Amino acid sequence: MTSIRKRLLVSILSTIILVTALLAIATYFAVREEMDELYDENMKQVAMVLARTGLEDDHSVLEEASENKKLKGEEEFLIQIWREGKIAYTSHPAINFALQKEGRKNFGRAIFEENKWRYYQLKDKNDIIQVSQALDKRHDVVKEIYRVLVVPILIQMPVLITLIWFLVGYGFKPLMLVSDHIKKRTAAFLEPLSVEKSPIEVRELLYALNDLLVRLKSSMDAQRSFTSDAAHELRTPLTAIGLQLDILKRASNAEEKEEAINSLDKGINRSIRLAQQLLELARQEPESITHPLTRISLNDVIKEAIEQGMTLSQMKSISLTFDLDQNLSIEGNAAQLGVMIGNLINNAIIYTPEQGNVKVIARKTDHQIFVDVSDDGIGIGTKDKERVFDRFYRVAGTGAIGSGLGLSIVKNIAAFHKIDIAILEGINNKGTTFRLLINSV
Numbered sequence: 001m002t003s004i005r006k007r008l009l010v011s012i013l014s015t016i017i018l019v020t021a022l023l024a025i026a027t028y029f030a031v032r033e034e035m036d037e038l039y040d041e042n043m044k045q046v047a048m049v050l051a052r053t054g055l056e057d058d059h060s061v062l063e064e065a066s067e068n069k070k071l072k073g074e075e076e077f078l079i080q081i082w083r084e085g086k087i088a089y090t091s092h093p094a095i096n097f098a099l100q101k102e103g104r105k106n107f108g109r110a111i112f113e114e115n116k117w118r119y120y121q122l123k124d125k126n127d128i129i130q131v132s133q134a135l136d137k138r139h140d141v142v143k144e145i146y147r148v149l150v151v152p153i154l155i156q157m158p159v160l161i162t163l164i165w166f167l168v169g170y171g172f173k174p175l176m177l178v179s180d181h182i183k184k185r186t187a188a189f190l191e192p193l194s195v196e197k198s199p200i201e202v203r204e205l206l207y208a209l210n211d212l213l214v215r216l217k218s219s220m221d222a223q224r225s226f227t228s229d230a231a232h233e234l235r236t237p238l239t240a241i242g243l244q245l246d247i248l249k250r251a252s253n254a255e256e257k258e259e260a261i262n263s264l265d266k267g268i269n270r271s272i273r274l275a276q277q278l279l280e281l282a283r284q285e286p287e288s289i290t291h292p293l294t295r296i297s298l299n300d301v302i303k304e305a306i307e308q309g310m311t312l313s314q315m316k317s318i319s320l321t322f323d324l325d326q327n328l329s330i331e332g333n334a335a336q337l338g339v340m341i342g343n344l345i346n347n348a349i350i351y352t353p354e355q356g357n358v359k360v361i362a363r364k365t366d367h368q369i370f371v372d373v374s375d376d377g378i379g380i381g382t383k384d385k386e387r388v389f390d391r392f393y394r395v396a397g398t399g400a401i402g403s404g405l406g407l408s409i410v411k412n413i414a415a416f417h418k419i420d421i422a423i424l425e426g427i428n429n430k431g432t433t434f435r436l437l438i439n440s441v
Contacts, residue, residue: 298328352377
């Protein structure tokens with residue numbers, strides 16, 4: 001793609017050259033028209049002056065006309081006086097320009113000796129005064145005047161082009177400075193660019209860049225925090241696996257070995273689950289979600305999530321039920337919404353004691369759909385409600401085994417879909433209800 005500077009220069013210079021050319025052409029025709037009017041008026045004045053001197057006295061008038069050298073432009077005009085079809089006087093005897101046919105107009109054009117001529121006729125009693133001029137003489141004067149007017153413009157064109165070249169370069173200097181400042185930014189240095197001394201036209205660009213830098217810095221900080229937290233969280237189960245493996249090596253009988261193997265198996269499964277949730281969380285970061293939104297059936301999404309949670313609920317003898325309005329549809333990504341609702345269901349099952357209850361309810365109002373995932377488990381304290389969506393945060397004293405990532409994943413997917421989340425009382429005022437408020441319009 002051509003640079004903006006080059007396109008701007010080409011556009012400006014092309015416009016100047018085109019306008020100058022059109023102006024030069026217009027000037028030529030304007031000068032030519034003005035000179036034609038001036039010479040025509042002079043020809044008319046010459047004829048009228050001769051008429052006013054009185055042509056009835058043959059000799060005195062002709063002698064006066066032939067001797068009058070003060071008429072303006074007389075040396076450029078052919079002056080003839082015709083009487084009864086014969087020439088009575090001519091200012092240039094060597095030029096045999098004939099009497100032109102009388103027409104409705106006093107002015108006319110004729111061809112004489114392969115040249116174009118302009119003439120003016122004035123009737124005065126029995127005489128016809130004819131004043132003529134070769135047009136090439138007029139054109140010579142027009143060209144000379146045109147040359148005086150246009151040549152200075154053509155001479156200054158190179159100066160103007162050079163000046164525009166430097167001015168455009170100077171105008172782009174702020175952009176070059178912005179480019180230099182951006183090049184200095186690194187992953188470790190993402191400070192906003194200075195806007196105070198920048199031109200107004202560049203400020204919108206700088207505001208957009210600063211917004212991008214702030215979001216990028218926030219994303220980089222979150223990534224560093226995530227990496228640090230993930231490394232810390234993975235260290236504990238991996239250390240536990242190492243200890244369990246060491247215990248297995250030291251086991252002296254079959255019973256101790258079986259117990260060590262079971263502990264090792266649980267530790268490995270816990271580590272796998274943690275790694276899977278870490279990967280899922282990374283994929284569900286708001287900056288990373290790029291899935292398209294389409295019109296989907298929320299009923300199908302909820303039923304599939306419930307089906308996937310049945311195995312875990314049956315292992316703990318938990319009653320997992322649902323009550324859904326019919327034909328619930330929203331704009332969203334089915335896979336991501338399935339992950340979100342599935343995490344809420346799994347979270348409810350994990351923090352509900354055996355023989356407990358988990359219920360999913362979905363209702364539609366005028367402009368919203370709310371989805372409740374409720375349980376009658378241990379519940380969440382007021383202080384913990386503010387932090388349950390933080391990464392790796394786990395409510396103390398629950399005895400439940402978890403990674404503290406499930407609700408973080410829920411929060412990210414909800415943010416992408418512009419879904420509000422509320423934490424309410426659970427079933428029979430026990431446990432917890434996570435309510436999703438979804439815009440159905």
